[in-house]
Amino acid sequence: MRARDVGRVLRRAARVARRATTQRQPPGTAGPRPGAAAGPGPGARLGYAPVADDRADPGEVVWAWVPYEEDASQGKDRPVLVVGREGPLLLALQLTSQDHDRDAAQEARAGRHWVDVGSGGWDHRRRPSEARVNRLLRLEPQAVRRTGAQLDRQVFDRVVAQVRRHYPAL
Numbered sequence: 001m002r003a004r005d006v007g008r009v010l011r012r013a014a015r016v017a018r019r020a021t022t023q024r025q026p027p028g029t030a031g032p033r034p035g036a037a038a039g040p041g042p043g044a045r046l047g048y049a050p051v052a053d054d055r056a057d058p059g060e061v062v063w064a065w066v067p068y069e070e071d072a073s074q075g076k077d078r079p080v081l082v083v084g085r086e087g088p089l090l091l092a093l094q095l096t097s098q099d100h101d102r103d104a105a106q107e108a109r110a111g112r113h114w115v116d117v118g119s120g121g122w123d124h125r126r127r128p129s130e131a132r133v134n135r136l137l138r139l140e141p142q143a144v145r146r147t148g149a150q151l152d153r154q155v156f157d158r159v160v161a162q163v164r165r166h167y168p169a170l
Contacts, residue, residue, distance in 0.1 A: 122148025
């Protein structure tokens with residue numbers, strides 16, 4: 001690589017780093033960026049408390065914008081399982097319909113841990129879903145786009161038990 005090319009690469013990397021540190025928090029998130037190393041605050045509480053209304057409650061799967069770990073300025077609208085609250089914020093876990101049982105060892109090496117939650121009304125095709133239990137998302141309640149379904153209590157308890165393995169303070 002020529003010196004001019006090295007300089008160009010370094011300048012671009014510096015711009016990207018500057019942008020990442022000055023980037024505003026993505027809409028619908030608060031506190032530390034989702035996936036940050038910092039765990040939940042002292043006021044964080046997990047618990048099953050679904051209510052049949054138009055507001056997101058722990059135990060419900062809802063749709064919200066979730067930032068990508070690699071670039072928090074980008075993300076996508078996806079289903080999340082609300083598992084608790086931290087003050088006015090919702091604590092949630094992203095869901096996916098991708099089957100990570102096949103590549104569980106690879107996912108664990110990459111620092112991603114998943115638990116099966118089954119299928120439900122959050123997915124119009126009723127595909128089985130998995131919850132990522134080691135990435136706790138903090139969402140503003142108004143960031144929830146729509147509610148999807150209520151998760152079965154036994155499944156919720158199994159998911160929360162795995163969350164507590166990664167966040168013992170909860």
